[in-house]
Amino acid sequence: MEVPDIWSKPRRRLIGPFCVQMVEPIDLYWKCGLANPHTSHCLGSGQIMISCMGEPAGGGKGGFVLLDGETFEVVGNWEHPGEAAPFGYDFWYQPRHNVMISTEWGAPKALIHGFNPAHVKEGHYGSSLHVWDWTTHRKLQTLDLGEDGAIPLEIRFLHDPNATEGFVGCALRGCVFRFYRTLKGDWAAEKVISVPSKKVEGWMLPEMPGLITDILISLDDRFLYFSNWLHGDIRQYDITDRRNPRLVGQVFLGGSIISDGPVKVLEDPEKHGQTHPRIIKGKRVSGGPQMLQLSLDGRRLYVTTSLFSGWDKQFYPDMMREGSVMMQIDVDSDQGGLSVNENFLVDFGKEPDGPALAHELRYPGGDCTSDIWI
Structure with a gap:
């Protein structure tokens, strides 16, 4: 047989x-x-x-x-x-x-x-x-x-x-x-x-790192972007001088130090302190900014909030119940600067078999993290 x-x-x-x-x-x-x-x-x-x-x-x-x-x-x-x-x-x-x-x-x-x-x-x-x-x-x-x-x-x-x-x-x-x-x-x-850690109380450790979980470089090699999943911000750096990146844009999207959350910031070297909850199209953002993807023209930065289900459950239990989201950040690709598109939100909590945890982002035909030039 x-x-x-x-x-x-x-x-x-x-x-x-x-x-x-x-x-x-x-x-x-x-x-x-x-x-x-x-x-x-x-x-x-x-x-x-x-x-x-x-x-x-x-x-x-x-x-x-x-x-x-x-x-x-x-x-x-x-x-x-x-x-x-x-x-x-x-x-x-x-x-x-x-x-x-x-x-x-x-x-x-x-x-x-x-x-x-x-x-x-x-x-x-x-x-x-x-x-x-x-x-x-x-x-x-x-x-x-x-x-x-x-x-x-x-x-x-x-x-x-x-x-x-x-x-x-x-x-x-x-x-x-x-x-x-x-x-x-x-x-x-x-x-x-x-990115300096913040001294906090009400968290698992006395100091909270930003936890850089994703980075990318614009197609013209001028700007570097990264997400701080715990602090809740996305940063844009001018890397024209490769050894001395210069911060030119920053936006907060949720995170673990929101003003009505359980964590209290005691000392913040960057003086941001507590941040406000982010609400887009009536949906409160659970979790923090995680995976990034930039349009080829460098003007639209997309971000999702799920890192890894075991870590999502530990740090952002609300996201496990409500699902992750995808947001769009408008980019000033001339002088530098980031702003949230308040009219764009993909809510994965409303998926038919949801709530779902969305992670990676890709553009059909190639994007800033998939193309390797030879």
Whole structure:
């Protein structure tokens, strides 16, 4: 009797007028020894590359899966055996310079149910960037960013394919590091932005970091944007001087320090203090600004509020009950400046099977975080 091979090919599911390809977790386990896929990028070869955050048992393992770009079958690992990073998360490559750099979050078994500060001291969260040879797939360097670089999440090279530098947002201490190739040909990193923590009461710790969870760079490489998921603000920096970013725009959208919430700000180095709840089209925004996406002309910045369900439940239980939202920020792409579009809101709490937690945003045809120029 012939046993059908139900795992050999990705399944296809019809959703409305669309056909969705599904890669089963067991394929990642068996063929690559990886789990918890995160970032995907298309390669010039026609393949699709996906970073993974761990191994099937829940420990940290920063490896990369290759998919066939037409069939979506799992081809295998991109990295060589034994060269996976301790943790995985995001990555960005620059083929013109034969380099890829990847980041770290933490061990899935530690972060899945929420954030425990003790896990940082126990070594379950990362603080390094990993530099890879794009041609040979060998790991060349590990850049330890130290305490200020704990939990480096989203990484962005400049869009200019000739540039050998970019930025990475480090969540735990609210810092942005610039990474760059040195005159010797290796890679280094330096801190260029620091969002000070606020002294608070009524929260899990005596100090609350901004928690930078997403960053992006405008297509002309002039502005850097990032979200502080806990403080509740989005910031716009002029990065014309790459080593000295200049704050030119800021807007608050919810967060954990709203005036009628349980957390009281005792000391704020930036003098913002408590912020007001954000209400758009009659809907109070639960949660804080998280994933970002910028239109190609740089004038419309979209933001959603859900980070990760385990962390959403811990920090923003109201969002679990009411669903997340998507908002639009109008951008002054000439002088700098941000303002909320009060006439735009997508309420995922009203989804038919909701409330839903919306996370990533993408533009059809490409956007400021999916296009890599070669």
